[in-house]
Amino acid sequence: MAIRYPNGKKYQPNDLLTSTTQKKTVSYGKRGMSLEQDLNDTNAYYLTHELAVIHKKPTPVQIVGVDYPKRSSAKIKEAYFKTPSTTDYNGVYQGKYIDFEAKETKNTSSFPLSNFHQHQLTHMEGVLKQNGIVFVIIAFQTLGEVYFIRFEHFQPFGNECSMAGENQ
Amino acid sequence: MAIRYPNGKKYQPNDLLTSTTQKKTVSYGKRGMSLEQDLNDTNAYYLTHELAVIHKKPTPVQIVGVDYPKRSSAKIKEAYFKTPSTTDYNGVYQGKYIDFEAKETKNTSSFPLSNFHQHQLTHMEGVLKQNGIVFVIIAFQTLGEVYFIRFEHFQPFGNECSMAGENQ
Numbered sequence: 112m113a114i115r116y117p118n119g120k121k122y123q124p125n126d127l128l129t130s131t132t133q134k135k136t137v138s139y140g141k142r143g144m145s146l147e148q149d150l151n152d153t154n155a156y157y158l159t160h161e162l163a164v165i166h167k168k169p170t171p172v173q174i175v176g177v178d179y180p181k182r183s184s185a186k187i188k189e190a191y192f193k194t195p196s197t198t199d200y201n202g203v204y205q206g207k208y209i210d211f212e213a214k215e216t217k218n219t220s221s222f223p224l225s226n227f228h229q230h231q232l233t234h235m236e237g238v239l240k241q242n243g244i245v246f247v248i249i250a251f252q253t254l255g256e257v258y259f260i261r262f263e264h265f266q267p268f269g270n271e272c273s274m275a276g277e278n279q
Numbered sequence: 280m281a282i283r284y285p286n287g288k289k290y291q292p293n294d295l296l297t298s299t300t301q302k303k304t305v306s307y308g309k310r311g312m313s314l315e316q317d318l319n320d321t322n323a324y325y326l327t328h329e330l331a332v333i334h335k336k337p338t339p340v341q342i343v344g345v346d347y348p349k350r351s352s353a354k355i356k357e358a359y360f361k362t363p364s365t366t367d368y369n370g371v372y373q374g375k376y377i378d379f380e381a382k383e384t385k386n387t388s389s390f391p392l393s394n395f396h397q398h399q400l401t402h403m404e405g406v407l408k409q410n411g412i413v414f415v416i417i418a419f420q421t422l423g424e425v426y427f428i429r430f431e432h433f434q435p436f437g438n439e440c441s442m443a444g445e446n447q
Binding site for chain 1: 326329331332334336337338339340342352353354355356357358359360361364365369370371372373374375376377378402405406408409410411
Protein backbone atom coordinates (compact mmCIF):
# COMPACT_ATOMS: atom_id res chain seq x y z
CA MET A 112 0.00 0.00 0.00
CA ALA A 113 1.32 3.43 -0.95
CA ILE A 114 1.39 6.11 1.74
CA ARG A 115 0.12 9.45 0.52
CA TYR A 116 2.01 12.22 2.32
CA PRO A 117 -0.11 15.33 2.88
CA ASN A 118 2.11 17.72 0.86
CA GLY A 119 -0.77 19.22 -1.09
CA LYS A 120 0.36 17.58 -4.33
CA LYS A 121 -1.59 15.08 -6.35
CA TYR A 122 -0.33 11.56 -5.75
CA GLN A 123 1.87 10.12 -8.54
CA PRO A 124 2.62 6.42 -8.43
CA ASN A 125 6.28 5.48 -8.95
CA ASP A 126 5.85 3.85 -12.36
CA LEU A 127 4.51 7.09 -13.78
CA LEU A 128 7.49 9.03 -12.36
CA THR A 129 9.96 6.83 -14.22
CA SER A 130 8.47 7.54 -17.64
CA THR A 131 10.69 9.85 -19.74
CA THR A 132 8.33 12.82 -19.77
CA GLN A 133 7.73 12.81 -16.05
CA LYS A 134 11.42 12.38 -15.33
CA LYS A 135 12.17 15.54 -17.31
CA THR A 136 9.70 17.74 -15.50
CA VAL A 137 10.24 16.28 -12.06
CA SER A 138 13.94 16.00 -11.47
CA TYR A 139 16.14 18.11 -13.76
CA GLY A 140 15.71 21.45 -12.09
CA LYS A 141 17.15 20.25 -8.81
CA ARG A 142 20.11 18.33 -10.21
CA GLY A 143 22.21 21.48 -10.37
CA MET A 144 22.04 21.77 -6.61
CA SER A 145 22.25 18.09 -5.84
CA LEU A 146 25.85 17.37 -6.88
CA GLU A 147 27.12 19.96 -4.41
CA GLN A 148 24.61 18.73 -1.83
CA ASP A 149 25.63 15.10 -2.44
CA LEU A 150 29.30 16.01 -1.98
CA ASN A 151 28.55 17.99 1.16
CA ASP A 152 26.56 15.07 2.57
CA THR A 153 29.34 12.64 1.67
CA ASN A 154 31.99 14.84 3.29
CA ALA A 155 29.81 15.22 6.39
CA TYR A 156 29.50 11.43 6.56
CA TYR A 157 33.28 10.99 6.21
CA LEU A 158 33.83 13.62 8.90
CA THR A 159 31.35 12.11 11.38
CA HIS A 160 32.68 8.59 10.87
CA GLU A 161 36.30 9.77 10.98
CA LEU A 162 36.99 8.36 7.51
CA ALA A 163 38.34 11.59 5.98
CA VAL A 164 38.36 15.35 6.55
CA ILE A 165 37.28 17.07 3.31
CA HIS A 166 35.78 20.54 3.05
CA LYS A 167 34.50 22.76 0.28
CA LYS A 168 36.44 26.01 0.18
CA PRO A 169 34.49 29.23 0.66
CA THR A 170 33.68 31.24 -2.46
CA PRO A 171 36.52 33.74 -2.89
CA VAL A 172 35.22 37.29 -2.50
CA GLN A 173 36.98 40.64 -2.73
CA ILE A 174 35.56 42.72 0.10
CA VAL A 175 35.48 46.45 -0.67
CA GLY A 176 33.10 48.04 1.83
CA VAL A 177 31.95 46.97 5.30
CA ASP A 178 29.41 48.62 7.61
CA TYR A 179 29.64 48.21 11.38
CA PRO A 180 26.15 49.00 12.64
CA LYS A 181 26.74 46.90 15.75
CA ARG A 182 30.10 45.57 16.77
CA SER A 183 28.88 41.99 16.67
CA SER A 184 27.43 41.97 13.16
CA ALA A 185 29.59 43.58 10.51
CA LYS A 186 27.69 43.93 7.24
CA ILE A 187 29.55 43.68 3.96
CA LYS A 188 27.93 46.24 1.66
CA GLU A 189 30.25 46.00 -1.34
CA ALA A 190 32.13 42.94 -2.54
CA TYR A 191 32.91 41.15 -5.79
CA PHE A 192 33.39 37.54 -6.80
CA LYS A 193 37.01 36.62 -7.45
CA THR A 194 38.20 33.91 -9.83
CA PRO A 195 39.19 30.91 -7.70
CA SER A 196 42.90 30.07 -7.81
CA THR A 197 42.42 26.48 -6.68
CA THR A 198 39.84 23.73 -6.86
CA ASP A 199 36.77 23.81 -4.63
CA TYR A 200 37.40 20.76 -2.45
CA ASN A 201 40.39 19.47 -0.56
CA GLY A 202 41.27 17.53 2.53
CA VAL A 203 42.99 14.53 4.04
CA TYR A 204 42.47 10.78 3.96
CA GLN A 205 44.91 8.63 5.99
CA GLY A 206 47.64 11.26 5.78
CA LYS A 207 47.22 11.67 2.02
CA TYR A 208 46.21 14.91 0.40
CA ILE A 209 42.94 14.84 -1.58
CA ASP A 210 42.02 17.60 -4.05
CA PHE A 211 39.19 17.77 -6.53
CA GLU A 212 36.90 19.94 -8.56
CA ALA A 213 33.23 19.16 -9.21
CA LYS A 214 31.50 20.44 -12.33
CA GLU A 215 28.11 20.05 -13.91
CA THR A 216 26.94 20.31 -17.48
CA LYS A 217 23.62 20.13 -19.29
CA ASN A 218 25.42 18.72 -22.36
CA THR A 219 24.69 15.12 -23.20
CA SER A 220 27.69 14.05 -25.28
CA SER A 221 30.68 16.12 -24.20
CA PHE A 222 32.04 18.31 -21.41
CA PRO A 223 33.42 21.71 -22.44
CA LEU A 224 36.86 22.01 -20.85
CA SER A 225 36.52 25.77 -20.93
CA ASN A 226 34.48 25.21 -17.76
CA PHE A 227 37.81 24.82 -15.98
CA HIS A 228 39.79 27.99 -15.37
CA GLN A 229 43.38 27.83 -16.55
CA HIS A 230 44.69 28.34 -12.98
CA GLN A 231 42.52 25.49 -11.75
CA LEU A 232 44.27 23.24 -14.27
CA THR A 233 47.63 24.69 -13.20
CA HIS A 234 46.71 24.06 -9.57
CA MET A 235 45.78 20.43 -10.29
CA GLU A 236 49.07 19.94 -12.17
CA GLY A 237 50.93 21.32 -9.15
CA VAL A 238 49.09 18.96 -6.79
CA LEU A 239 49.88 16.00 -9.06
CA LYS A 240 53.59 16.93 -9.03
CA GLN A 241 53.41 16.88 -5.21
CA ASN A 242 51.92 13.36 -5.42
CA GLY A 243 48.56 14.50 -4.13
CA ILE A 244 45.41 12.57 -5.06
CA VAL A 245 43.68 14.86 -7.54
CA PHE A 246 40.62 14.26 -9.66
CA VAL A 247 37.53 15.83 -11.20
CA ILE A 248 33.89 14.87 -10.75
CA ILE A 249 31.73 15.70 -13.76
CA ALA A 250 27.95 15.42 -13.56
CA PHE A 251 25.90 15.24 -16.74
CA GLN A 252 22.66 16.69 -15.38
CA THR A 253 20.48 15.76 -18.35
CA LEU A 254 21.72 12.16 -18.38
CA GLY A 255 21.77 11.83 -14.60
CA GLU A 256 25.30 10.39 -14.85
CA VAL A 257 28.29 11.34 -12.71
CA TYR A 258 31.90 10.57 -13.67
CA PHE A 259 35.03 10.37 -11.55
CA ILE A 260 38.23 11.05 -13.53
CA ARG A 261 41.70 11.12 -12.00
CA PHE A 262 43.60 14.18 -13.14
CA GLU A 263 46.33 11.95 -14.65
CA HIS A 264 43.76 10.80 -17.23
CA PHE A 265 42.11 14.15 -17.59
CA GLN A 266 45.30 16.24 -17.93
CA PRO A 267 46.09 15.56 -21.63
CA PHE A 268 42.70 16.98 -22.61
CA GLY A 269 43.20 19.93 -20.30
CA ASN A 270 46.49 20.73 -22.02
CA GLU A 271 44.86 20.59 -25.47
CA CYS A 272 42.20 22.95 -24.18
CA SER A 273 44.71 25.44 -22.83
CA MET A 274 46.78 25.27 -26.05
CA ALA A 275 43.66 25.88 -28.11
CA GLY A 276 42.92 28.84 -25.89
CA GLU A 277 46.39 30.28 -26.46
CA ASN A 278 46.02 30.04 -30.24
CA GLN A 279 42.82 32.00 -30.32
CA MET B 280 78.58 55.92 5.48
CA ALA B 281 74.85 55.81 6.01
CA ILE B 282 72.59 56.51 3.03
CA ARG B 283 69.73 58.87 3.84
CA TYR B 284 66.73 57.91 1.76
CA PRO B 285 64.56 60.91 0.83
CA ASN B 286 61.38 59.68 2.51
CA GLY B 287 60.67 62.95 4.27
CA LYS B 288 61.48 61.49 7.68
CA LYS B 289 64.25 62.60 9.97
CA TYR B 290 67.21 60.25 9.75
CA GLN B 291 67.53 57.78 12.64
CA PRO B 292 70.76 55.82 12.91
CA ASN B 293 70.41 52.07 13.47
CA ASP B 294 71.63 52.03 17.06
CA LEU B 295 68.84 54.38 18.05
CA LEU B 296 66.29 52.19 16.27
CA THR B 297 67.26 49.17 18.34
CA SER B 298 66.57 50.91 21.64
CA THR B 299 63.36 49.70 23.26
CA THR B 300 61.41 52.92 22.82
CA GLN B 301 62.22 53.35 19.15
CA LYS B 302 61.47 49.71 18.43
CA LYS B 303 58.00 50.17 19.84
CA THR B 304 57.06 53.17 17.74
CA VAL B 305 58.71 52.05 14.53
CA SER B 306 57.80 48.45 13.82
CA TYR B 307 54.81 47.18 15.79
CA GLY B 308 52.01 48.59 13.67
CA LYS B 309 52.92 46.63 10.59
CA ARG B 310 53.54 43.29 12.30
CA GLY B 311 49.85 42.45 12.23
CA MET B 312 49.90 42.38 8.46
CA SER B 313 53.30 40.84 8.06
CA LEU B 314 52.64 37.34 9.42
CA GLU B 315 49.97 36.77 6.78
CA GLN B 316 52.18 38.45 4.17
CA ASP B 317 55.16 36.32 5.21
CA LEU B 318 53.08 33.16 4.92
CA ASN B 319 51.71 34.22 1.53
CA ASP B 320 55.23 34.95 0.30
CA THR B 321 56.47 31.61 1.64
CA ASN B 322 53.62 29.73 -0.02
CA ALA B 323 54.23 31.59 -3.29
CA TYR B 324 57.91 30.57 -3.10
CA TYR B 325 56.99 26.93 -2.45
CA LEU B 326 54.53 27.02 -5.35
CA THR B 327 56.96 28.60 -7.82
CA HIS B 328 59.77 26.23 -6.88
CA GLU B 329 57.41 23.22 -6.85
CA LEU B 330 58.24 22.44 -3.22
CA ALA B 331 54.66 22.43 -1.94
CA VAL B 332 51.17 23.62 -2.85
CA ILE B 333 49.71 25.52 0.10
CA HIS B 334 46.95 28.13 -0.08
CA LYS B 335 45.12 30.36 2.35
CA LYS B 336 41.42 29.64 2.27
CA PRO B 337 39.11 32.51 1.32
CA THR B 338 37.28 34.26 4.16
CA PRO B 339 33.93 32.49 4.54
CA VAL B 340 31.10 34.86 3.69
CA GLN B 341 27.33 34.39 3.72
CA ILE B 342 26.08 36.14 0.59
CA VAL B 343 22.56 37.56 0.96
CA GLY B 344 22.09 40.06 -1.86
CA VAL B 345 23.73 40.40 -5.28
CA ASP B 346 23.23 43.09 -7.93
CA TYR B 347 23.79 42.33 -11.62
CA PRO B 348 24.34 45.75 -13.22
CA LYS B 349 26.33 44.16 -16.05
CA ARG B 350 26.52 40.47 -16.69
CA SER B 351 30.28 40.41 -16.26
CA SER B 352 30.54 42.12 -12.89
CA ALA B 353 28.09 40.94 -10.27
CA LYS B 354 28.19 43.18 -7.21
CA ILE B 355 27.54 41.68 -3.79
CA LYS B 356 25.55 44.30 -1.89
CA GLU B 357 24.75 42.36 1.28
CA ALA B 358 26.88 39.69 2.92
CA TYR B 359 28.03 38.67 6.40
CA PHE B 360 31.16 37.10 7.81
CA LYS B 361 30.74 33.47 8.80
CA THR B 362 32.70 31.69 11.51
CA PRO B 363 35.31 29.52 9.77
CA SER B 364 34.81 25.78 10.22
CA THR B 365 38.41 24.89 9.45
CA THR B 366 41.87 26.39 9.71
CA ASP B 367 43.02 29.08 7.27
CA TYR B 368 45.81 27.24 5.46
CA ASN B 369 46.11 23.81 3.91
CA GLY B 370 47.86 22.04 1.10
CA VAL B 371 50.17 19.25 0.03
CA TYR B 372 53.86 18.49 0.45
CA GLN B 373 55.16 15.27 -1.18
CA GLY B 374 51.74 13.64 -1.05
CA LYS B 375 51.25 14.53 2.61
CA TYR B 376 48.45 16.73 3.83
CA ILE B 377 49.50 19.96 5.58
CA ASP B 378 47.06 22.01 7.67
CA PHE B 379 47.69 24.96 9.93
CA GLU B 380 46.30 28.03 11.58
CA ALA B 381 48.25 31.27 12.04
CA LYS B 382 47.43 33.62 14.89
CA GLU B 383 48.85 36.81 16.27
CA THR B 384 48.75 38.35 19.71
CA LYS B 385 49.92 41.57 21.31
CA ASN B 386 50.39 39.73 24.60
CA THR B 387 53.96 39.27 25.76
CA SER B 388 53.78 36.31 28.13
CA SER B 389 50.89 34.11 27.04
CA PHE B 390 48.59 33.30 24.15
CA PRO B 391 44.85 33.27 24.93
CA LEU B 392 43.49 30.00 23.55
CA SER B 393 40.08 31.59 23.22
CA ASN B 394 41.54 32.99 19.97
CA PHE B 395 40.89 29.55 18.50
CA HIS B 396 37.29 28.72 17.71
CA GLN B 397 36.12 25.41 19.13
CA HIS B 398 35.44 24.01 15.64
CA GLN B 399 38.96 24.97 14.56
CA LEU B 400 40.29 22.82 17.43
CA THR B 401 37.85 20.06 16.45
CA HIS B 402 39.01 20.35 12.84
CA MET B 403 42.67 20.07 13.85
CA GLU B 404 41.87 17.01 16.00
CA GLY B 405 40.15 15.42 12.99
CA VAL B 406 43.16 16.12 10.76
CA LEU B 407 45.49 14.62 13.37
CA LYS B 408 43.35 11.45 13.49
CA GLN B 409 43.73 11.23 9.69
CA ASN B 410 47.52 11.44 10.15
CA GLY B 411 47.70 14.85 8.53
CA ILE B 412 50.53 17.23 9.43
CA VAL B 413 48.80 19.87 11.53
CA PHE B 414 50.26 22.76 13.49
CA VAL B 415 49.74 26.33 14.64
CA ILE B 416 51.93 29.36 14.07
CA ILE B 417 51.69 31.95 16.80
CA ALA B 418 53.26 35.37 16.38
CA PHE B 419 53.90 37.55 19.42
CA GLN B 420 53.76 40.93 17.71
CA THR B 421 55.16 42.92 20.61
CA LEU B 422 58.11 40.56 21.09
CA GLY B 423 58.68 40.04 17.38
CA GLU B 424 58.79 36.27 17.99
CA VAL B 425 57.04 33.59 15.97
CA TYR B 426 56.44 30.06 17.25
CA PHE B 427 55.71 26.85 15.37
CA ILE B 428 53.83 24.28 17.48
CA ARG B 429 52.67 20.92 16.19
CA PHE B 430 49.07 20.28 17.16
CA GLU B 431 50.12 17.13 19.07
CA HIS B 432 51.90 19.39 21.57
CA PHE B 433 49.30 22.10 21.47
CA GLN B 434 46.22 19.88 21.81
CA PRO B 435 46.33 19.27 25.62
CA PHE B 436 46.10 23.02 26.20
CA GLY B 437 43.33 23.31 23.63
CA ASN B 438 41.33 20.68 25.50
CA GLU B 439 41.78 22.50 28.80
CA CYS B 440 40.59 25.67 27.12
CA SER B 441 37.47 24.04 25.69
CA MET B 442 36.72 22.38 29.04
CA ALA B 443 37.08 25.70 30.81
CA GLY B 444 34.74 27.18 28.25
CA GLU B 445 32.14 24.48 28.88
CA ASN B 446 32.20 25.13 32.63
CA GLN B 447 31.44 28.79 32.24
